[in-house]
Amino acid sequence: MGSISSYETAAGKRYRVRYRKPDHAQTDKRGFRTKRQAEEFLSSVEVSKLRGEWVDPSRSRITVAEWAQPWYDAQLQLKATTLSGYRYTLDKHVLPTWGAVRLSDIGHADVQAWVTVLSKTLAASTVRQIYLVLAGLAKYAVRDGRLSRNPCDGVQLPRVVKKHRGYLSxxxxxxxxxxxxxxxxxxxxxxxxxxxxxxxxxxxxxxxxxxxxxxxxxxxxxxxxxxxxxxxxxxxxxxxxxxxxxxxxxxxxxxxxxxxxxxxxxxxxxxxxxxxxxxxxxxxxxxxxxxxxxxxxxxxxxxxxxxxxxxxxxxxxxxxxxxxxxxxxxxxxxxxxxYADLFDDDLDAVAAALNIGATESVVSKVRAKAEILPLT
Missing domain, CATH: 1.10.443.10 (Intergrase catalytic core)
Incomplete structure (x- = not known):
């Protein structure tokens, strides 16, 4: 369990919280104005450690621009053309807005507001692709223990209207x-x-x-x-x-x-x-x-x-x-x-087949009944 102690500053009394990280290394956080704030912080640290959700604050201070390159380099599963699109999206849309922001400072509401602004001038499919890059970058940070959760989760995205396909005869x-x-x-x-x-x-x-x-x-x-x-x-x-x-x-x-x-x-x-x-x-x-x-x-x-x-x-x-x-x-x-639209005619075929099956069943039943009726 950690400890709380007070110390004096030019602005008045402040409180320091000392606690141990999951690796048992001791650290502290200073600057709490009230003891209650310090106690709440210490409680949250202990709970997050018990749940396995604790994140070292020093690791989440890295900016999006600094984290973007390690994330980009890790996308070994993607083809060159997809990677090229990711690079363009990072440079054109993600980094100009988020580059100087620390990972720990990315807020869910801020991401939602960004997506909403993008949706006013860009196609829905384009907005979704841009969002996926930031969301993927944040997801990688969660897996690396730099964020406890992905702030992009649950963001409302614009609906993509399916484009009518022109099939040639x-x-x-x-x-x-x-x-x-x-x-x-x-x-x-x-x-x-x-x-x-x-x-x-x-x-x-x-x-x-x-x-x-x-x-x-x-x-x-x-x-x-x-x-x-x-x-x-x-x-x-x-x-x-x-x-x-x-x-x-x-x-x-x-x-x-x-x-x-x-x-x-x-x-x-x-x-x-x-x-x-x-x-x-x-x-x-x-x-x-x-x-x-x-x-x-x-x-x-x-x-x-x-x-x-x-x-x-x-x-x-x-x-x-x-x-x-x-x-x-x-x-x-x-x-x-x-290509669901190409198989619409199959639905008519299904209905026709069901109708034939049902009709034949009724006819067979009538015939069978007629055969067992006694002659008068």
Whole structure:
């Protein structure tokens, strides 16, 4: 148990609390104006030690800016593009507000007020990403024993309104592809395989099985702070994706004269085909041209062709598990969550099947009853 003693200062009597840390090292805290304040502090120390929640005040005095780098360096599980986004968010939004603030001084209400201000000018999804960086930084401090609790827990976040997805029909895919000139096959490939852009851009000739019409997706490439980063696919695991027969000839043309280690799709400079360049040079104008003649043609990006691939697969009769494997989702539950709207027609099929089952049951019962009735 600790002790309380008084001492004199120029401003009058003050009280000092002496106590032992969990490691039995003795320390003290001075400056209490009343003995009651000192007693309350000592009681809180003893209770927090018993609960295993005690935090050394000296360790929580580190500022957010000082703690941000150790937290950032510890994110070994993240891909380079995600880390790049975290770095941008730290520098752009988190550190300008919280950099000089000590960890111990981060208040729940202060975090809520910050999120509320951000929500007035930024999209809900952006605000959530910014919040997650500060929350993750604080969570790491809790695990390291610098905070007893995460002040970001329970903060109310803006609701994300689900964006309407524009799925293309077969005819619209062909219309868009024809408008992309020399990159017609890129549009067709993305719309009928569901590969992410980085997976397509990293695809090498040796990963194509032309006989089985399979793509071995084992690598991805993406820009991170101006540099191309080669890594595994988003799910960190390879997968085999089928492609329709009509793509065989287009892919054969792309692979002609190349070695197994060469990239299938190349940019104008002979290097990696970059999404931003492709969108500016070909895709955006092709979408505009399609919209000018087809009022139902949706706004979309190259990445949205992945959604079209899911839509076309479902409409062709593919089940959830097959779509999950094609897209490389972590689980079928994730596929259902992302593309729940594509399976709305399945609800009608369920109702129809239940109706048939119930009707057949009633008919069978009536027939059975008729068979046992005595003849008159």
């Amino acid at each position: 077969h005819a619209q895919v062909r219309q868009l592809a024809d408008g992309c000139g020399e990159y017609t096959d890129v549009v067709l490939f993305l719309a009928y395989t569901g590969l992410r852009w980085g997976e397509m851009a990293a695809l090498r000739v040796g990963r194509l099985d032309m006989l089985r019409r399979r793509i071995n997706v084992a690598q991805a490439v993406s820009p991170a702070r101006g540099q191309l980063v080669w890594s595994t696919p988003k799910s960190h695991s390879s997968r085999s994706v089928p492609f329709p027969e009509f793509l065989s000839e287009l892919l054969a043309l792309r692979c002609g004269g190349k070695s197994r280690d060469d990239l299938v799709f190349l940019g104008p400079d002979g290097g990696v085909l970059r999404s931003g360049n492709f969108r500016r040079r070909s895709f955006a104008s092709a979408v505009f041209a399609c919209k000018s003649v087809d009022s139902d043609f949706p706004d979309l990006s190259p990445h949205d062709l992945r959604h079209t691939a899911a839509s076309l697969a479902v409409s062709s009769g593919a089940n959830v598990k097959a779509v999950q494997r094609m897209l490389g989702h972590a689980s079928a539950a994730m596929t259902l969550d992302v």
